[in-house]
Amino acid sequence: MYRLVGFVRACLRGLDVSCRCRRTDASSPERVVATGPTSVFLLPLEHPWPFVLPRRPSACHTNHGRSQRHPSLEDLASQTVVCDVEGALLRTSSTFPYFMLVALEAGGFLRGLLLLLLHPLISCLGHEVGIRIMVMVCFFGLRKEDFRVGRAALPKFFLEQVGLEGFEVLRRGGRRVCVSSMPTVMVEGFLKEYLDVEVVLGRELKLLGGYYTGLMEDRVIGFGHVDLAHHQLFTHCKEVCLVGEAEKRRWHPLPSSQYPKPLVFHDGRIAFTPDAISTLCMFLWFPLGFALAFARALVFLCLPYALCVPLLAFLGMHSRLITSDDKEERRGDGSQLYICNHRTLLDGLYISAALGRHLTATTYSVSRISEWFSPIRTVRLTRNREEDAARMKKLVQEGDLLVCPEGTTCREPYLLRFSQLVAEISREVVPVALESWVSMFYGTSTGKLKFLDPLYFLMNPFPCYEVEFMARVATGAIGGKECSSYEMANHLQAEIGTRLGFQCTSLTRKDKYLLLAGNEGTI
Numbered sequence: 001m002y003r004l005v006g007f008v009r010a011c012l013r014g015l016d017v018s019c020r021c022r023r024t025d026a027s028s029p030e031r032v033v034a035t036g037p038t039s040v041f042l043l044p045l046e047h048p049w050p051f052v053l054p055r056r057p058s059a060c061h062t063n064h065g066r067s068q069r070h071p072s073l074e075d076l077a078s079q080t081v082v083c084d085v086e087g088a089l090l091r092t093s094s095t096f097p098y099f100m101l102v103a104l105e106a107g108g109f110l111r112g113l114l115l116l117l118l119h120p121l122i123s124c125l126g127h128e129v130g131i132r133i134m135v136m137v138c139f140f141g142l143r144k145e146d147f148r149v150g151r152a153a154l155p156k157f158f159l160e161q162v163g164l165e166g167f168e169v170l171r172r173g174g175r176r177v178c179v180s181s182m183p184t185v186m187v188e189g190f191l192k193e194y195l196d197v198e199v200v201l202g203r204e205l206k207l208l209g210g211y212y213t214g215l216m217e218d219r220v221i222g223f224g225h226v227d228l229a230h231h232q233l234f235t236h237c238k239e240v241c242l243v244g245e246a247e248k249r250r251w252h253p254l255p256s257s258q259y260p261k262p263l264v265f266h267d268g269r270i271a272f273t274p275d276a277i278s279t280l281c282m283f284l285w286f287p288l289g290f291a292l293a294f295a296r297a298l299v300f301l302c303l304p305y306a307l308c309v310p311l312l313a314f315l316g317m318h319s320r321l322i323t324s325d326d327k328e329e330r331r332g333d334g335s336q337l338y339i340c341n342h343r344t345l346l347d348g349l350y351i352s353a354a355l356g357r358h359l360t361a362t363t364y365s366v367s368r369i370s371e372w373f374s375p376i377r378t379v380r381l382t383r384n385r386e387e388d389a390a391r392m393k394k395l396v397q398e399g400d401l402l403v404c405p406e407g408t409t410c411r412e413p414y415l416l417r418f419s420q421l422v423a424e425i426s427r428e429v430v431p432v433a434l435e436s437w438v439s440m441f442y443g444t445s446t447g448k449l450k451f452l453d454p455l456y457f458l459m460n461p462f463p464c465y466e467v468e469f470m471a472r473v474a475t476g477a478i479g480g481k482e483c484s485s486y487e488m489a490n491h492l493q494a495e496i497g498t499r500l501g502f503q504c505t506s507l508t509r510k511d512k513y514l515l516l517a518g519n520e521g522t523i
């Protein structure tokens with residue numbers, strides 16, 4: 001099953017996979033590759049001798065006696081490192097997937113389709129003209145205030161493309177400056193929030209009445225041509241490191257464990273890197289995906305669990321149940337409190353299917369439409385502590401209850417802080433560890449169209465879930481020693497975290513929504 005999912009993922013990233021497999025002789029002339037003009041002409045070089053990773057080294061190489069293939073990493077702490085993002089930090093120089101993400105996430109699928117149709121033309125034109133067309137298609141008419149893709153969706157995709165070798169140089173700099181031919185609003189969030197870059201120099205976008213016009217500001221200081229700009233830049237540099245496309249293909253991805261700041265939250269529907277081929281596959285998949293989602297939803301809604309599980313597996317929805325031998329924690333007495341980490345809105349359905357009986361799930365920000373269509377009973381919480389405690393105590397007396405103590409979904413392998421209430425409403429709980437995988441669309445969001453979350457999840461070619469029932473936990477004590485509800489909540493979080501290999505955090509729903517949506521997530 002997972003091999004199949006891996007295959008689909010690999011297909012979606014086909015271009016990247018093939019690039020990584022290609023080997024080019026490092027000494028071949030191809031190692032110095034012109035990747036098109038950059039647009040950054042102003043460099044606030046406060047340190048007298050910055051260290052530069054240029055994107056277009058060929059011209060400078062011949063005119064500059066200090067160019068070299070690999071930087072000497074000693075003493076960089078006292079210097080400024082200036083790095084070209086596409087050319088010397090990311091493993092591929094193509095900016096198309098990032099513009100496609102802006103088009104799809106901020107503009108919608110029609111805008112993404114337009115960008116895809118223009119891809120052949122963009123590929124034929126020069127770098128600068130291509131960027132201008134992509135900026136026009138992606139940004140025209142978007143409201144500046146509403147543009148959150150740069151902070152919410154793009155960082156994940158940029159981070160996945162960061163080359164360990166390039167990052168090693170950047171990281172060592174006393175002061176880090178990054179230049180990019182992409183608009184600043186696209187790269188700033190990723191560079192400043194996640195890579196600790198102090199100065200970001202990208203393209204500025206023209207505005208009219210708070211809306212992007214799709215045009216870019218003229219260069220702040222124009223030298224006339226990129227090569228000349230780099231000449232000027234290099235004359236201020238103590239050392240120059242040249243990076244070619246062929247060399248970058250051999251770079252290793254920066255492991256997520258080495259991100260200066262962990263990527264816990266991200267938003268957006270697209271779960272794959274949308275290069276042209278993958279995006280084309282997605283558009284071709286849409287009609288089938290929609291029909292499949294409809295069929296899967298009908299099965300969930302209309303059939304008993306005993307039939308539903310095998311039929312859904314036939315329809316490509318794979319799931320795996322892990323439980324102990326005696327199955328005691330699943331048998332229950334009909335009024336059992338289950339708690340789980342929160343992956344998607346379908347958590348409750350999968351747990352019900354695993355139990356073979358309906359349970360009631362508490363919710364907070366689920367849309368009314370999702371509630372209407374839910375095959376299991378859902379009960380809204382208020383975030384008023386006393387009221388919610390009373391409501392949950394009553395519910396657990398009436399029957400099996402599922403609570404997600406994180407209060408919101410998390411896509412990455414992290415657990416948000418657990419609510420203490422789960423340790424106060426019942427003498428015992430059954431923790432359930434959940435893991436889920438999607439390859440095309442994320443089934444969670446922080447935006448206004450939350451009611452589409454289940455649809456997107458169901459539109460994935462092979463959505464997967466793993467449900468693991470853990471041993472029952474008495475909420476009054478840990479290891480025979482009495483404990484507070486706060487300690488118990490942390491204990492339960494740690495138990496599930498250990499089982500899944502997820503990292504426990506003290507982050508909350510509010511942190512997530514402030515970062516991704518600019519609000520506190522209250523509705």
Ligand SMILES: O=P(O)(O)OC[C@H](O)CO
Nearest residue numbers: 363364365366407408409
């Ligand atoms: O939409 P989220 O990710 O904030 O979480 C929805 C939860 O089910 C809250 O009840």
